[in-house]
Amino acid sequence: KAGVTQTPRYLIKTRGQQVTLSCSPISGHRSVSWYQQTPGQGLQFLFEYFSETQRNKGNFPGRFSGRQFSNSRSEMNVSTLELGDSALYLCASSLGQPNQPQHFGDGTRLSIL
Amino acid sequence: GQQLNQSPQSMFIQEGEDVSMNCTSSSIFNTWLWYKQDPGEGPVLLIALYKAGELTSNGRLTAQFGITRKDSFLNISASIPSDVGIYFCAGGASGGSYIPTFGRGTSLIVHP
Numbered sequence: 001k002a003g004v005t006q007t008p009r010y011l012i013k014t015r016g017q018q019v020t021l022s023c024s025p026i027s028g029h030r031s032v033s034w035y036q037q038t039p040g041q042g043l044q045f046l047f048e049y050f051s052e053t054q055r056n057k058g059n060f061p062g063r064f065s066g067r068q069f070s071n072s073r074s075e076m077n078v079s080t081l082e083l084g085d086s087a088l089y090l091c092a093s094s095l096g097q098p099n100q101p102q103h104f105g106d107g108t109r110l111s112i113l
Numbered sequence: 114g115q116q117l118n119q120s121p122q123s124m125f126i127q128e129g130e131d132v133s134m135n136c137t138s139s140s141i142f143n144t145w146l147w148y149k150q151d152p153g154e155g156p157v158l159l160i161a162l163y164k165a166g167e168l169t170s171n172g173r174l175t176a177q178f179g180i181t182r183k184d185s186f187l188n189i190s191a192s193i194p195s196d197v198g199i200y201f202c203a204g205g206a207s208g209g210s211y212i213p214t215f216g217r218g219t220s221l222i223v224h225p
Contacts, residue, residue: 004155006155042215042216042217042218043156043201043215045115045212046123047143048211050211050213055210055211055213090155090156092155094211098143098205098210098211099143099144099163099205099210099213101144101146101158101161101213102153102203102213103158104148104156104157105155106153106154106155106213107154107155107194
């Protein structure tokens with residue numbers, strides 16, 4: 001059974017640019033969540049999508065947005081990139097029921113120059 | 114919001130030693146999850162716990178769901194070099210939660 005797939009694995013951007021990250025969940029999983037991971041802040045929850053709708057949202061500015069497609073694949077977009085956006089962005093999928101464990105992809109390492 | 118305190122923050126041990134780490138919460142959780150993250154990879158689910166008092170093993174790893182439902186423990190027996198990584202606990206809130214609350218992680222280094 002294929003796991004969660006994130007593309008690309010690495011990205012280098014400059015300040016002010018925008019970026020789109022992609023996540024394909026485990027087959028049958030309808031919930032996709034996004035996290036930002038930095039050494040000092042741990043795993044910070046960005047948002048969760050279920051059935052193409054944003055169901056939960058963390059405390060990130062509006063520059064961070066996402067969407068989910070009918071096949072449950074999800075994309076995350078960050079506009080007007082800042083140096084502080086450099087991080088590992090992780091996607092996790094689950095069946096979407098309460099307290100179901102999430103399964104993570106290997107992340108996209110985003111570096112802002 | 115809910116807070117998870119995970120300790121210790123880091124551990125430096127010799128190969129063969131046993132390891133113990135824990136997470137505590139100010140709130141009751143219905144689910145406790147333990148993940149391991151290797152460098153350059155995403156967290157991998159090790160053990161999931163769904164009932165107070167539950168004790169579950171996965172090879173050399175054993176985790177327990179605390180009786181009070183506010184804590185959980187992970188033990189690793191006879192550590193080996195490949196146990197190196199960051200271990201995260203995560204709790205699912207009572208009342209049904211779609212998004213777990215994560216601890217800050219325990220960094221484990223095993224010296225051969």
